[in-house]
Amino acid sequence: MSIHITKIIRSRRKTIALQVTEDATLIVRAPYRVGGEVLQKVVEKHKKWIEKKKKEIQARNLKFTPKEFVDGEEFFYLGRSYKLTIVDEPYPPLVFKSGFFLSGKYLPVARKVFIDWYKQQAYQKISERVEWYAPKQGFKYNKVNITNAQQRWGSCSSIGNLNFSWRLVMAPLPVIDYVVVHELVHLEERNHSKKFWDKVKVIMPGYEKYKDWLKKNSYLLRL
Numbered sequence: 401m402s403i404h405i406t407k408i409i410r411s412r413r414k415t416i417a418l419q420v421t422e423d424a425t426l427i428v429r430a431p432y433r434v435g436g437e438v439l440q441k442v443v444e445k446h447k448k449w450i451e452k453k454k455k456e457i458q459a460r461n462l463k464f465t466p467k468e469f470v471d472g473e474e475f476f477y478l479g480r481s482y483k484l485t486i487v488d489e490p491y492p493p494l495v496f497k498s499g500f501f502l503s504g505k506y507l508p509v510a511r512k513v514f515i516d517w518y519k520q521q522a523y524q525k526i527s528e529r530v531e532w533y534a535p536k537q538g539f540k541y542n543k544v545n546i547t548n549a550q551q552r553w554g555s556c557s558s559i560g561n562l563n564f565s566w567r568l569v570m571a572p573l574p575v576i577d578y579v580v581v582h583e584l585v586h587l588e589e590r591n592h593s594k595k596f597w598d599k600v601k602v603i604m605p606g607y608e609k610y611k612d613w614l615k616k617n618s619y620l621l622r623l
Contacts, residue, residue: 403443403450408436412558415591416442420453421551422618424461456615464619469510475500476620477521479572511623515566522546522569529573529580530562537603539584553614554579556586570621571614578610 406425410432416439417429428439443450467473474481477496484500486507493513495501506513523546530544542560549555549565556562562583568576581604589596600607 402440403447405439405443408439413590417591418443418446418450419551420450420457422457422461424454424457426450427551460616460619464622467511467514467623469502469507469514475514476570477518478525478569479575514623518569519546519566522564522566525569525573526564526576526580529577530584533577533580533584533603537584539587541584541587554583556583560587567621571617575610575613578604578607579614581607 403426405428406421407427409427409429411429413429413431416431416434419427419429421427426443428443430439467475469484471484471486473484475484476482482496482499484502486504487501488504490503490505493503493506494517496517500514502510502513523544526546527544530541533539534541540560541562542557543562545561545563546566547563549563550567552565553568554562554564562580564579564583568579581600585596585599585603589599604610
């Protein structure tokens with residue numbers, strides 16, 4: 401039985417890349433000139449890897465419990481878990497002070513309130529880390545964007561924009577740094593070649609443990 405390709409994204413890239421997303425579907429990134437028949441052969445060639453990745457993701461998803469935004473519930477920020485307290489004060493909607501304090505008035509839109517807060521923190525923290533690493537390594541980027549991406553922690557555009565999912569700010573700082581370094585290196589090395597990973601390793605020795613942390617704990621970085 402052939403493996404179904406959920407989505408094909410074509411661009412000016414030179415290589416074919418396979419991605420199994422957080423909902424266990426398959427995305428294929430390919431050059432414009434490569435036809436569907438060739439892509440299907442590549443997918444079939446990597447069938448065992450794809451099936452293994454799907455099983456791993458499905459197992460992680462079973463651990464995920466959607467947030468209910470109730471008193472005492474725990475939320476992650478920079479790798480630590482903090483309890484939520486519902487308070488009577490109407491403003492501001494959400495305060496962080498050794499814990500999260502959410503105004504009861506905003507319970508109907510609590511998820512949006514949290515996402516807005518995470519986005520603000522993500523932009524501040526991730527921009528800070530980009531500005532720390534880029535000059536030291538001589539990387540030139542255009543700007544930092546915070547996105548709603550569910551499938552990718554970060555990406556690098558052809559014009560040098562660095563894009564990061566807001567969910568990343570829930571992870572430990574070394575994990576954030578790994579993703580930042582990963583995308584900065586993509587400014588020079590567009591694919592995941594040996595040269596790419598060698599450059600990542602020079603900047604961040606032991607990056608593998610942070611990469612592995614994301615694979616195993618991505619279900620924690622969701623609402």
